[in-house]
Amino acid sequence: xxxxxxxxxxxxxxxxxxxxxxxxxxxxxxxxxxxxxxxxxxxxxxxxxxxxxxxxxxxxxxxxxxxxxxxxxxxxxxxxxxxxxxxxxxxxxxxxxxxxxxxxxxxxxxxxxxxxxxxxxxxxxxxxxxxxxxxxxxxxxxxxxxxxxxxxxxxxxxxxxxxxxxxxxxxxxxxxxxxxxxxxxxxxxxxxxxxxxxxxxxxxxxxxxx
Numbered sequence: 001x002x003x004x005x006x007x008x009x010x011x012x013x014x015x016x017x018x019x020x021x022x023x024x025x026x027x028x029x030x031x032x033x034x035x036x037x038x039x040x041x042x043x044x045x046x047x048x049x050x051x052x053x054x055x056x057x058x059x060x061x062x063x064x065x066x067x068x069x070x071x072x073x074x075x076x077x078x079x080x081x082x083x084x085x086x087x088x089x090x091x092x093x094x095x096x097x098x099x100x101x102x103x104x105x106x107x108x109x110x111x112x113x114x115x116x117x118x119x120x121x122x123x124x125x126x127x128x129x130x131x132x133x134x135x136x137x138x139x140x141x142x143x144x145x146x147x148x149x150x151x152x153x154x155x156x157x158x159x160x161x162x163x164x165x166x167x168x169x170x171x172x173x174x175x176x177x178x179x180x181x182x183x184x185x186x187x188x189x190x191x192x193x194x195x196x197x198x199x200x201x202x203x204x205x206x207x208x209x210x
Contacts, residue, residue: 130155
C-alpha cells in the first residue's frame with residue numbers, strides 16, 4: 001500500500017499543497033501560499049522542510065510545510081541556484097534532480113525527464129513541446145508512448161517520481177493540470193487542477209507519528 005504523502009505544486013501564482021486524507025486516492029488542494037509569486041523550483045528534504053526558487057527573489061525556506069517562510073540559508077540557496085543554472089539535461093529522481101548520465105541521449109525534444117528506481121529502472125520523458133509522454137525501460141535506447149486517461153491540457157512542464165512508492169510518478173502542465181501515474185508511467189490520469197501554469201513539483205512521504 002502506498003504511504004501517505006504531500007505534493008507541493010510550484011505554479012506561476014505561488015505554491016499549492018495537495019494531500020490525500022485517509023490515503024484513499026482522493027487528492028485535495030489543502031493549501032496555497034506565496035500568492036502572486038512564480039515558484040520555479042522546489043527542493044524538499046522532507047514533508048515539512050523545503051526550499052523554493054521564486055522569480056526575481058532570493059530562494060526561500062520553510063520548516064513548517066510552507067506555512068511560514070524566510071530567506072534560505074546560503075548553502076541550500078546555492079544548491080538550488082546551481083540546479084537551475086546547470087547546463088545539459090537534468091533528470092528528476094525520488095531524491096532530487098541529477099545530471100543525465102545515460103548511455104543514450106534523452107528522448108528527442110524532451111522538455112522534462114524523470115527516473116523511477118527499482119529492479120528495472122524506468123525513464124519517463126515529456127516530448128513534442130510537452131504534448132506527449134513516453135517511457136523507456138532500456139536506458140533511453142527505445143521509447144514507448146504512455147496513455148493519458150482523458151485529454152492532456154497544455155504541455156507537460158515537469159515530471160517527478162514519488163518518494164512514497166517506486167511505481168508512482170507525478171506530472172504538471174502549463175495549463176495547470178496535475179497528473180499521476182501508478183504503473184511506472186504507462187498510464188496517467190488527472191488528479192487536480194491549478195488556475196495557473198505548473199512549473200515544478202515535489203512529492204514527499206509523510207512520516208508516521210507512531
